[in-house]
Amino acid sequence: MSAAPQTVTDPMSRAAVVAAERPRRFGALYVAEHQLRAMRAYGWTIVVSGIGSPVVYLLGIGLGLATFIDQPVASGPAGPVDYVWFVAPALLASAAVTVATEECTYVVMAGFRWRRVFWGMNASPVSPEQICGGLVLAVVARIAFTTIAYYALAVAFGAVGRPVVGLAMIPVGILAGLAFGLPVMAYSATLTQDGGQFAIIQRFVFTPMFLFSGTFYPLSTVPVALQWIGWLSPLWHASELGRALSYGQGPGAWPAWIHLAFLVALAAAGWVLARRAFARRLRG
Amino acid sequence: MYGTAIGQADRNRSPDKCAEVVGGSAYGVAVSAPVIAAQGLTKAFGDLRAVDGIDFEVPAGEAFGLLGPNGAGKSTTMRMVGAVSSRSGGKLEVLGLDPDSHGPEIRSQLGVVPQEDNLDTELRVRDNLIVYGRYFGIPRRTCAVRADELLTFAQLEDKARAKVDDLSGGMKRRLTIARALINQPRILMLDEPTTGLDPQARHVLWDRLFRLKERGTTLVLTTHYMDEAEQLCDRLVVVDHGRIMAEGSPAELIRAYSSREVVELRFGSDRNEAAADELRGVADRVEVLPDRVLLYTADGEGLLEHVAHRGLRPTTSLVRRSSLEDVFLRLTGRSLIE
Numbered sequence: 001m002s003a004a005p006q007t008v009t010d011p012m013s014r015a016a017v018v019a020a021e022r023p024r025r026f027g028a029l030y031v032a033e034h035q036l037r038a039m040r041a042y043g044w045t046i047v048v049s050g051i052g053s054p055v056v057y058l059l060g061i062g063l064g065l066a067t068f069i070d071q072p073v074a075s076g077p078a079g080p081v082d083y084v085w086f087v088a089p090a091l092l093a094s095a096a097v098t099v100a101t102e103e104c105t106y107v108v109m110a111g112f113r114w115r116r117v118f119w120g121m122n123a124s125p126v127s128p129e130q131i132c133g134g135l136v137l138a139v140v141a142r143i144a145f146t147t148i149a150y151y152a153l154a155v156a157f158g159a160v161g162r163p164v165v166g167l168a169m170i171p172v173g174i175l176a177g178l179a180f181g182l183p184v185m186a187y188s189a190t191l192t193q194d195g196g197q198f199a200i201i202q203r204f205v206f207t208p209m210f211l212f213s214g215t216f217y218p219l220s221t222v223p224v225a226l227q228w229i230g231w232l233s234p235l236w237h238a239s240e241l242g243r244a245l246s247y248g249q250g251p252g253a254w255p256a257w258i259h260l261a262f263l264v265a266l267a268a269a270g271w272v273l274a275r276r277a278f279a280r281r282l283r284g
Numbered sequence: 285m286y287g288t289a290i291g292q293a294d295r296n297r298s299p300d301k302c303a304e305v306v307g308g309s310a311y312g313v314a315v316s317a318p319v320i321a322a323q324g325l326t327k328a329f330g331d332l333r334a335v336d337g338i339d340f341e342v343p344a345g346e347a348f349g350l351l352g353p354n355g356a357g358k359s360t361t362m363r364m365v366g367a368v369s370s371r372s373g374g375k376l377e378v379l380g381l382d383p384d385s386h387g388p389e390i391r392s393q394l395g396v397v398p399q400e401d402n403l404d405t406e407l408r409v410r411d412n413l414i415v416y417g418r419y420f421g422i423p424r425r426t427c428a429v430r431a432d433e434l435l436t437f438a439q440l441e442d443k444a445r446a447k448v449d450d451l452s453g454g455m456k457r458r459l460t461i462a463r464a465l466i467n468q469p470r471i472l473m474l475d476e477p478t479t480g481l482d483p484q485a486r487h488v489l490w491d492r493l494f495r496l497k498e499r500g501t502t503l504v505l506t507t508h509y510m511d512e513a514e515q516l517c518d519r520l521v522v523v524d525h526g527r528i529m530a531e532g533s534p535a536e537l538i539r540a541y542s543s544r545e546v547v548e549l550r551f552g553s554d555r556n557e558a559a560a561d562e563l564r565g566v567a568d569r570v571e572v573l574p575d576r577v578l579l580y581t582a583d584g585e586g587l588l589e590h591v592a593h594r595g596l597r598p599t600t601s602l603v604r605r606s607s608l609e610d611v612f613l614r615l616t617g618r619s620l621i622e
Contacts, residue, residue: 023392030418041406116401120398122368127387283369284369
């Protein structure tokens with residue numbers, strides 16, 4: 001090999017090009033791997049809340065509250081359905097959204113500010129978009145765990161009308177989590193300081209959404225002036241979709257594709273914004 | 285055998301390196317093409333030009349320093365070289381590649397030690413290294429082998445299973461350096477590597493960095509400590525307000541911008557100014573700092589006698605060799621650490 005400057009430079013650059021091939025392709029997976037390893041630190045919380053919360057809700061509502069409700073609140077194609085059938089899909093979707101909110105707020109703030117791990121990843125060959133993508137993959141894994149556990153318990157409690165078709169409630173739950181979580185993630189990624197914004201999201205976005213999304217009673221029973229909250233809420237759309245899967249659609253239900261399209265649109269918009277927010281923050 | 289993990293740059297090793305600080309311009313004989321080349325490199329944030337058209341080259345195997353006060357543009361320069369911040373103007377090549385188009389390629393060859401530790405406190409010490417290695421596409425098994433070698437190198441082998449939060453500041457820094465070496469980088473970039481460490485921890489860290497330097501790893505570091513720059517750097521640039529004020533080896537800079545010796549006199553803060561006025565003319569140069577007067581001269585002892593002869597009675601006096609601090613003071617009119 002000649003000692004001319006160009007030929008010295010070339011192998012140096014070529015080595016770099018070869019070394020970056022795998023990170024360019026699999027960067028997001030490496031980030032997800034890291035996040036999942038880190039989740040082990042609070043793995044116990046994930047498992048206990050993933051199994052404990054459905055047990056408590058399904059018992060409390062299915063065996064407790066349901067006994068006080070004399071008249072049917074909802075109907076499938078074959079007439080009125082059990083209250084617990086009506087509630088279970090909404091509870092599953094709420095659990096998915098709750099988990100997603102946790103992962104898309106505090107975990108993002110920790111990555112940028114408290115543990116600062118995103119800055120470490122950023123110095124490696126992976127791109128900000130891959131960091132965002134890997135985070136989303138890890139969130140999907142955690143929501144999947146929660147919704148699968150929820151679904152299995154709901155079936156065990158007899159809270160699902162059609163257990164096989166109802167399996168599709170699992171991906172719907174994941175989609176609901178992303179439809180709410182990704183826009184929240186995009187917002188979290190722009191925050192440089194936790195000035196209580198997450199508590200605000202929890203109290204003034206998530207809680208009203210949980211209460212006014214036809215979770216415990218049909219949205220149609222809510223005053224018309226408040227029904228818009230449900231229409232804008234990924235939780236309501238996911239609940240309705242879950243009910244359609246569990247026991248079929250009753251009279252007056254919105255077409256399933258509208259619910260699906262709404263959830264996909266929210267998740268997609270959140271995804272685009274979150275990637276952009278990560279890139280702006282990490283490549284200033 | 286940490287040699288395999290960190291020895292990537294051995295082939296660049298130049299036997300002249302160690303003599304350089306004493307001997308002067310040995311960097312002139314570097315044979316390889318520069319691993320970093322910047323021309324007119326600029327970074328503007330709105331109206332502020334944080335880096336204002338700087339030129340420098342770093343040959344393979346050199347320990348290159350950016351010396352300057354906080355806010356001089358050192359970290360911004362490091363971020364551009366590290367391919368995580370795009371430049372506003374000028375030319376920049378790292379390993380012959382443009383960071384704008386080849387960010388991942390460049391970063392795959394760098395080890396970065398940031399100013400603020402960003403270790404994952406939810407992972408144990410050894411896992412921090414393994415997880416980080418994965419970002420470079422290194423197989424898990426290889427990561428594990430290198431992690432053990434690097435823990436030995438960083439003198440942390442008995443802390444492998446410890447939680448990061450239980451490490452001392454110095455240990456965390458060493459772990460961060462070990463992490464930066466997991467991909468066997470061609471260039472190790474360190475931003476203020478010993479800021480916030482106690483003197484003993486600094487010396488341990490310098491020793492580790494010196495070993496890397498001996499193995500021929502290219503080091504690029506920023507610091508506002510002149511003792512650190514003198515210890516570690518073959519060559520450095522003095523940066524202020526985003527511009528390069530001077531460039532050379534520590535010895536060259538001292539030769540060019542300061543006298544051989546410095547006499548430090550303290551007369552008490554209210555009398556320093558008056559005493560300095562009397563002493564102008566006896567020294568090559570006089571600087572008055574809030575707490576002391578600095579007299580620059582080739583012969584410190586001789587000057588001190590002269591001062592006594594004049595009947596001036598400083599409360600304390602000290603004769604010392606010129607340092608980079610003096611160079612900086614001369615170049616900028618300001619002290620490095622204020």
